[in-house]
Amino acid sequence: MKHRTLGRDGPTLHPVGIGAMSFSNFYGPTSEADSHAILDAARDAGVNHIDTSNIYGMGTSETVIGSYLAANRGALDHFFIATKGAIRRNPEGAGNIFDNSPAHLEAELDGSLKRLGVDAVDLYYVHRRDPAIPIEDVTGTLAEFVKQGKVKAIGFSEIAPTSLRRAHAVHPVAAVQSEYSLSTRAPELGLVQTCAELGVALVAFSPVGRSFLTDTPLTFEAAQTLPFLAGNPRFMQPNYDANIAAVGPFQALAAEMGLSAAGLAIAWVLAQGDHVLPIPGTRSVAHFAQLLEASDRRLSAADLRAIETVLPVGWAHGDRYSVPQWTGPERFC
Incomplete structure (x- = not known):
């Protein structure tokens, strides 16, 4: 298995990480025991990259990870832990507020460190940009956290290539996180290339298309019980049925290649560049095993053409995203 470097001179990580949003009931009910079982399986498999955020379950995901680290000697030395700040709930109603002020970011970072039970995190992202504050100033705030020893590296989530260049000119950016999968290809229009040029890791969230690119996609009925998916255009009718029909040939192709659909979806993401690191989420140890199938699988040019033919x-x-869900991510194409 070829491990990957996070950033130009960063640590060596397993090619597949864990997106810990799933530890917070975002995609359905789970428990601390279930999440701890996934972390056990990750250690056994050599997976060492965990990605979380202060907003996932309003601290739940970080708390679950913190309780695991406290109960398992050596786990902290094994795992590379990334978390995020900058989103807070709107006290006056629905939606979120994006706050990149130094005071807010530091307060949220301190809260994350306390929940995780650590003195520093390996990577700290600004989860969403506040357009009122220049990204150069925000990068300076993150750089100060590095000087203080609270953060080892910095990153941004869902930013444009031009914003990355501006930030990277102030302080090295280790990673940019963006949705990237066979169903979301926009990063190929500049972000994949800019990250490669600058030596920045592209951390790909939702690499299995929020379940569409698996053998067992969420049912329409199940999706309607989850607030985010119930309002997501791809999970609304008639789009939902059309997407289910579209992935059928991909599921069949994966089976022909001896992989689960999720495994093939992850293999495709890994094939997009050595600087690309997918972080799929799951609530199931069995599904976690499928996500790791691609760790040693190198897709040939013929394999990639076959995938492009069916999808x-x-x-x-x-x-x-729906119109409200698009608030925050930077569109650049």
């Missing part, structure tokens, strides 16, 4: 660019029905 060509633009195959997905519906936008990846």
Whole structure:
């Protein structure tokens, strides 16, 4: 298995990480015991990259990870822990507020460190940009956290290539996190390339298309019980049925190649560059095993052509976000 470097001179990580949003009931009910079982399986498999955020379950995900680290000697030395700040709930109603002020970011970082039970995190992201504050100033705030020893490296989530260049000119950016999968290809229009040029890791969240790129996608009925998916265009009718039909040939192709659909989806993401690190989430140890199938699988040019044939660019029905969900991510194409 070829491990990957996070950033130009960063640590060596397993090619597949864990997206710990799933530890917070975002995609359905789970428990601390279930999440701890996944972390046990990760250690056994050599997976060492955990990605979380202060906003996942309003601290739940970080608390679950912190309780695991406290109960398992040596786990802290094994895991590379990334978390995020900058999103807070709107006290006056629905939606979120993006706050990149130094005071807010530091307060949220301190809260994350306390929940995780650590003195420093390996990587700290600004989860969403506050357009009122220049990204150069925000990068300076993050750089100060590095000087203080609270953060070892910095990153941004869902930013444009131009914003990355501006930030990287102030302080090295180790990683940019963005949704990237066979169903969401926008990062190929500049972000994948800019990250490679600058020596920045592209951390790909939702690499299995929020379950569409698996053998057992969430049912329409199940999706309607989850607030985010119930309002997501790809999980609304008639888009949902059209997407289920579209992934059928991909599931069949994966089976022909001796992989689960999730495994093949992850293999495709890994094939997009050695600087690309997928972080799928799961609530199931069995599903976690499928996500790791691709760790040693190198797709040939013929394999990639076959995948593109069954799922060509633009195959997905519906936008990846609704109008309210688009508030925050930077569009650049």
